[in-house]
Amino acid sequence: MQKTKNGQQHPDIRIAVENFGPIEKAEIDLRPLTVFVGESNTGKTYLAALIYALQRAFEGIPRVPWLYYDTARFNPIYYSQPADLSTQTLLEETQKALKKLAVTDQPFKFSDLPMWVRARLQAGDAHSEVLENELKRCFDFESVSELARFTKSQGEAMKVSFEVREEKQTLWSFDFCDAESGTNIDKFIDEDIVLGSEDRDIFQRALNVKDQGIPLRFSMQVLAQPYYLPAARSGIMETRGVITSSLVDLATPGGLERFPESATLSGMIGDFLKQIVNYDERRVPSNEMREIAKVLEDEVLRGEIEVRRNAAGSLEFRYRPEKSEQALRMSRSSSMVSELAPLVLFLRGVVQPGDTLIIEEPEAHLHPAAQTKVALTLARLVRAGVRVIITTHSDWFLEQIGNLIREGEVMKLGKNKTEPATWLTKEEVGAWWFRTEKPVAEIPFDYIEGIEPKDYYDVAEELHNNAVEFQQHLLNEEEFGDDE
Numbered sequence: 001m002q003k004t005k006n007g008q009q010h011p012d013i014r015i016a017v018e019n020f021g022p023i024e025k026a027e028i029d030l031r032p033l034t035v036f037v038g039e040s041n042t043g044k045t046y047l048a049a050l051i052y053a054l055q056r057a058f059e060g061i062p063r064v065p066w067l068y069y070d071t072a073r074f075n076p077i078y079y080s081q082p083a084d085l086s087t088q089t090l091l092e093e094t095q096k097a098l099k100k101l102a103v104t105d106q107p108f109k110f111s112d113l114p115m116w117v118r119a120r121l122q123a124g125d126a127h128s129e130v131l132e133n134e135l136k137r138c139f140d141f142e143s144v145s146e147l148a149r150f151t152k153s154q155g156e157a158m159k160v161s162f163e164v165r166e167e168k169q170t171l172w173s174f175d176f177c178d179a180e181s182g183t184n185i186d187k188f189i190d191e192d193i194v195l196g197s198e199d200r201d202i203f204q205r206a207l208n209v210k211d212q213g214i215p216l217r218f219s220m221q222v223l224a225q226p227y228y229l230p231a232a233r234s235g236i237m238e239t240r241g242v243i244t245s246s247l248v249d250l251a252t253p254g255g256l257e258r259f260p261e262s263a264t265l266s267g268m269i270g271d272f273l274k275q276i277v278n279y280d281e282r283r284v285p286s287n288e289m290r291e292i293a294k295v296l297e298d299e300v301l302r303g304e305i306e307v308r309r310n311a312a313g314s315l316e317f318r319y320r321p322e323k324s325e326q327a328l329r330m331s332r333s334s335s336m337v338s339e340l341a342p343l344v345l346f347l348r349g350v351v352q353p354g355d356t357l358i359i360e361e362p363e364a365h366l367h368p369a370a371q372t373k374v375a376l377t378l379a380r381l382v383r384a385g386v387r388v389i390i391t392t393h394s395d396w397f398l399e400q401i402g403n404l405i406r407e408g409e410v411m412k413l414g415k416n417k418t419e420p421a422t423w424l425t426k427e428e429v430g431a432w433w434f435r436t437e438k439p440v441a442e443i444p445f446d447y448i449e450g451i452e453p454k455d456y457y458d459v460a461e462e463l464h465n466n467a468v469e470f471q472q473h474l475l476n477e478e479e480f481g482d483d484e
Contacts (some may be wrong), residue, residue, distance in 0.1 A: 001215035011063050011165060014165065015050070016349055017080070020160065021427035023434075024439055026043070028430065029430055030389070031392060033382050033388050033389075034387075035398070048137075052228050053139075054160075054162060056226060062224075063199065064110065065123075066196065082419070099206065103314075110190070110195065114207070125185070131176060135147060137266075139267075139443055147178075159178075160176055169190070171190055174191040174415045228357060230272055231266055231358070237341055258433075272342070279307065283350075286353060290386040292347055293348045293464060296343065301319070339365045340366075343359070343362070343374075343377075355386055357381065357386050359388070360391050361391055361393065362390055362397070363392055377398035379404050379424050383422070392441065398452045399450060401450070403450075407422075412425065429445065430442065433453045
């Protein structure tokens, strides 16, 4: 479990899918650092995108499954008066709950809420509709049914479920099934959940209505936000101006008619682009995030990512190498700089402790030494309370994460002469192996092997054997040639 922005703890989350995109079956626990590794086209990005969609649909997946929407996202009539309750009964139930909420030194359970509120939160229809819309948006599909496994199990039901736990107790769960017969949902909430101080404050504000006593919707500040850095981030950084201009053209009258076949962006790429286009350089990050970004610039980029405005008022991002008086445009910087610049910007002005940061292939375009240093950045984020999820193909990355876990385990034993700046424990890291036509499997940490999948060793062994065979041929030829 990790702290949120206000120091509270995140609940544990277990996610399971069947027949989802390329994935036959997967069941994973989200850890402070979750690693997806394996062959290409086996579903790593699909599962990462699903986690992003779930985080958005369920407002960060909190301890209590709030159903919060602003008027732009959902019809607030969902909290109108129940047909089977009189106004008087509703008011009596509400006032009874408010009195108990006011006694702050007494525990307040989910079962202490008015029955009509519990019934609304336990119903899954509204969350199902929001999740469907979020899945279609994130994957750029017309229908959720298109996510059903498109390899060998056409026609089988696509299932997505997750369970929110705290200290081995299930707080609530949600199951979503899309089959030829239609969509089925199942939602469970433990009535014995004890509400924390923030939960109680939210309910007090929601129920303490001065007029007819009919609250329309809860209002809350989402404590944990998800952010997604897609694999195409370096290209987006270099061409964001062109992309933005094209989107503006599409948004103008007649735009869709003039470009009827224009491709659309997936929700994750669209959200990433909006963060870059609307980046606020005046936003003050936490000291932890600022320091992590600075170390990344100093140790890997060996320079600084600058944010400035041009004459037209548009944002420009430039790279200033160490001891250089000239800052370079992203298009003139190395691929490493354009690849890591978005991460620096997100750490300086977007991501906060408690958020979830999903990064596709953080090792892309990086020298092996730089890959190991970025792995250290991820460990620093975990220590700061950011939940990190990555997809990777990098052996160097996995080896460094393995070393960080070993260092954390040594620290547990009290063997370190000084406390290391970066470390992880085996409980904080979950590595999951994706393979063609096989269920996703966890790679348990091993003191010797680390978290590397077996096929990495198979590739290394085959390369070594081939090298030995070729070397032997060359040595034999050289020996016979000398004899002649």
